[in-house]
Amino acid sequence: MFDVIVVGARCAGSPVAMLLARRGHRVLMVDRSSFPSDAVSTHYIHQSGLARLQAWGLLDEVIDAKTPAIRTMNYANHGIPLVGFADPIDGIDAVYCPRRVVLDEILVNAARRAGVEVLEQFTVSDLVFADGRVVGIRGREGDGPDREFRASVVVGADGFHSTVARKVGAELYNVRPAAGFTYYSYYSGLDWGLHHKTGFHEQWYGTWPTNDDLNMVAVICTRRQLKEFRQDPEARFLAVLDDVEPEMAQQLRDQGRREEPLRPMRYPDNYYRQSHGPGWALVGDAGYHKDPITGWGMTDAFLHGELLADRIHEGLSGARTMDDALADYVKVRDEETAPVYDYTTSVAELTLTPYLETVLGAISTSQEWTTKMLGIIAGGVEGYEIFAPDNLDRLYDDAGVPQHKRIYEPS
Numbered sequence: 001m002f003d004v005i006v007v008g009a010r011c012a013g014s015p016v017a018m019l020l021a022r023r024g025h026r027v028l029m030v031d032r033s034s035f036p037s038d039a040v041s042t043h044y045i046h047q048s049g050l051a052r053l054q055a056w057g058l059l060d061e062v063i064d065a066k067t068p069a070i071r072t073m074n075y076a077n078h079g080i081p082l083v084g085f086a087d088p089i090d091g092i093d094a095v096y097c098p099r100r101v102v103l104d105e106i107l108v109n110a111a112r113r114a115g116v117e118v119l120e121q122f123t124v125s126d127l128v129f130a131d132g133r134v135v136g137i138r139g140r141e142g143d144g145p146d147r148e149f150r151a152s153v154v155v156g157a158d159g160f161h162s163t164v165a166r167k168v169g170a171e172l173y174n175v176r177p178a179a180g181f182t183y184y185s186y187y188s189g190l191d192w193g194l195h196h197k198t199g200f201h202e203q204w205y206g207t208w209p210t211n212d213d214l215n216m217v218a219v220i221c222t223r224r225q226l227k228e229f230r231q232d233p234e235a236r237f238l239a240v241l242d243d244v245e246p247e248m249a250q251q252l253r254d255q256g257r258r259e260e261p262l263r264p265m266r267y268p269d270n271y272y273r274q275s276h277g278p279g280w281a282l283v284g285d286a287g288y289h290k291d292p293i294t295g296w297g298m299t300d301a302f303l304h305g306e307l308l309a310d311r312i313h314e315g316l317s318g319a320r321t322m323d324d325a326l327a328d329y330v331k332v333r334d335e336e337t338a339p340v341y342d343y344t345t346s347v348a349e350l351t352l353t354p355y356l357e358t359v360l361g362a363i364s365t366s367q368e369w370t371t372k373m374l375g376i377i378a379g380g381v382e383g384y385e386i387f388a389p390d391n392l393d394r395l396y397d398d399a400g401v402p403q404h405k406r407i408y409e410p411s
């Protein structure tokens with residue numbers, strides 16, 4: 001009998017398991033993958049996410065894996081630039097973008113070192129119920145026989161297509177249709193730093209340096225372009241860069257060498273999912289997913305992994321009932337993520353609302369406001385510091401925006 005079973009061992013699952021084991025709880029973590037292994041995901045981690053890795057003693061392992069430090073952000077949205085870097089968060093003055101094959105192994109090993117029992121290549125096929133509560137999992141390791149494990153709480157950290165969510169019948173809410181799709185790959189021969197740019201024709205490209213002296217290069221387009229894109233992905237990939245930033249496209253042709261195949265991903269819809277019930281909870285993409293364009297998936301997985309571990313600890317130690325503790329986890333998660341969810345689902349459309357065009361245009365006229373906006377993006381500055389009406393007025397005054405052009409709320 002375990003205290004907690006965690007299904008899924010990547011950005012959300014490993015931190016939950018590790019943090020609970022460090023507090024003395026008996027934890028089993030299973031994943032149908034084995035590690036090290038890659039995931040379909042790029043790998044931008046915000047400073048606030050890196051701060052969690054630092055607090056857990058894992059950031060040095062990411063840096064030691066020769067993950068390059070990034071200290072300049074080159075953002076642009078419809079020609080409005082935001083260039084600079086956010087103020088340090090918990091002393092972290094750089095961004096690191098480790099490949100998932102690197103990061104996820106660091107996380108799983110840290111969980112194992114903390115005392116978590118880890119079963120790789122174990123696929124969960126069902127949950128065990130008793131008296132209306134989840135009391136365990138059922139599944140098998142590779143081609144082995146069916147096995148059953150029991151615990152006080154089962155955590156589903158098993159991604160979009162969560163088996164745990166399906167088996168408990170967790171409902172989706174606040175669903176917003178997916179805006180687009182991505183293709184990405186890895187290139188040598190580029191010395192580009194980080195760029196994150198949306199053009200005028202519902203097209204985006206992003207790039208950042210990662211391990212092994214490679215640059216990840218990705219494009220995103222809106223769904224209506226998918227059929228055409230699929231007809232010739234190689235050509236369309238370059239055409240997006242041609243459209244958004246022709247000089248970079250030329251450099252890619254002249255100097256870049258693609259080292260891996262292009263990886264496609266059509267995004268699922270954005271959603272929140274009911275994330276707790278008797279004996280179970282969901283964390284990471286299993287419980288809350290939004291378009292990757294703002295790069296908040298892993299940072300949220302860390303933040304909510306820690307939040308959930310704290311609440312489960314309270315439940316296990318008797319400080320409050322487990323049901324109450326899990327309900328509070330979801331309440332806090334939903335309240336804290338609402339602004340990023342709104343911002344992400346808006347910019348994912350790759351168009352710019354008049355509101356954001358006005359606000360971002362004003363921000364870009366000053367380095368001080370740009371640094372503040374980059375701080376919001378990084379998770380170190382509260383959104384109200386720009387977006388509250390009083391602060392918008394100060395911003396508009398500084399930027400000389402006339403009264404009749406000022407917008408205070410998204411339409």
Ligand SMILES: Cc1cc2nc3c(=O)[nH]c(=O)nc-3n(C[C@H](O)[C@H](O)[C@H](O)COP(=O)(O)OP(=O)(O)OC[C@H]3O[C@@H](n4cnc5c(N)ncnc54)[C@H](O)[C@@H]3O)c2cc1C
Nearest residue numbers: 008011012032041042043044124158159284285292297298
């Ligand atoms: C194209 C793309 C680009 C992205 N770029 C970024 C980015 O730059 N920055 C960022 O922060 N986020 C990014 N994201 C989002 C990020 O990848 C996710 O938010 C993050 O991986 C969620 O972590 P997770 O642990 O919840 O789920 P996952 O990483 O999906 O892990 C789930 C795990 O559960 C296991 N599992 C599933 N079902 C079972 C089962 N039945 N039994 C056992 N194990 C099971 C899987 O094997 C897997 O290992 C991107 C996503 C995509 C698709």
